[in-house]
Amino acid sequence: MDSIWPNGNKCAACFTFDLDAEWVFMGNDPSIAEKPRIKSQGEYVWNSNIIPRLLDVLDTHDLKATFFVVAMNAINHPDVVGEIVDRGHEVATHGWKHEAVDHLPYKEEKQLRLKMIKAIEDATGVRPVGNRVAGGEIGPNTHDILKELGFLYDSSMRGCDLPYKLDNGLVIVPSYYEMDDFHLFADYPFGAYKARMMSPQTGYEIWTNAFDGYYRYGLCWTTMFHPQIIGKPGNIMLLERLIGYVKKFPDVWFANAGMVAEHWKLMGI
Numbered sequence: 001m002d003s004i005w006p007n008g009n010k011c012a013a014c015f016t017f018d019l020d021a022e023w024v025f026m027g028n029d030p031s032i033a034e035k036p037r038i039k040s041q042g043e044y045v046w047n048s049n050i051i052p053r054l055l056d057v058l059d060t061h062d063l064k065a066t067f068f069v070v071a072m073n074a075i076n077h078p079d080v081v082g083e084i085v086d087r088g089h090e091v092a093t094h095g096w097k098h099e100a101v102d103h104l105p106y107k108e109e110k111q112l113r114l115k116m117i118k119a120i121e122d123a124t125g126v127r128p129v130g131n132r133v134a135g136g137e138i139g140p141n142t143h144d145i146l147k148e149l150g151f152l153y154d155s156s157m158r159g160c161d162l163p164y165k166l167d168n169g170l171v172i173v174p175s176y177y178e179m180d181d182f183h184l185f186a187d188y189p190f191g192a193y194k195a196r197m198m199s200p201q202t203g204y205e206i207w208t209n210a211f212d213g214y215y216r217y218g219l220c221w222t223t224m225f226h227p228q229i230i231g232k233p234g235n236i237m238l239l240e241r242l243i244g245y246v247k248k249f250p251d252v253w254f255a256n257a258g259m260v261a262e263h264w265k266l267m268g269i
């Protein structure tokens, strides 16, 4: 079969990160604002300079990633979020406060998305073209609103091993829960969420095993990591091991989600 990836590459490797920080807790439960200990588990990202730490690793390995950023993080930390774009990465939207949107009427969701765009644009100077829904389901109007607002892609769905196009032309860049570090290493319970502390070796096995399969079938392997999890001192060594594993394979196209979506849009599949 002819390659479906640029330059005859066999598969795509797409590193994406969801920059939630404290909003992963507060987005759906505002009372967390009054719970300093839980909140501090998100503030950790800023206090420990996790984003520059992560950007340094990506620089070392010459990788360009996508960061799906909660708008409030762009408002409260414009320098940090701006640095992501300054260092060559993509910033995309990930909720206003990491809230659910599926109950919102069309008009309200559109207003909210316009606010997200402005917050990201103010911090980075670049208008976002990608989105990953935060905290909950996709709304009945979400994909149409994204298209109307000039978005190229959404990365909230799980419906194929490859990117795909919706009827309205929006590209879907899927990711999968097996590639979500939260499910393996979020060492704190909140809401219905149970604390998990898997061995790093387990994460390595799950993620490299997944990569083997995506490589074999020539697909698009997409991570869904979180700086507050993968950026911890031990876990970032796991990330480097994982990057090293993937880099040993020939003919891998390293691309962020925006690059994957742009390619897929032109593919006519």
Ligand SMILES: [Zn+2]
Residues within 6 Å of the ligand: 018, 019, 020, 024, 094, 098, 134, 135
């Ligand atoms: Zn999130």
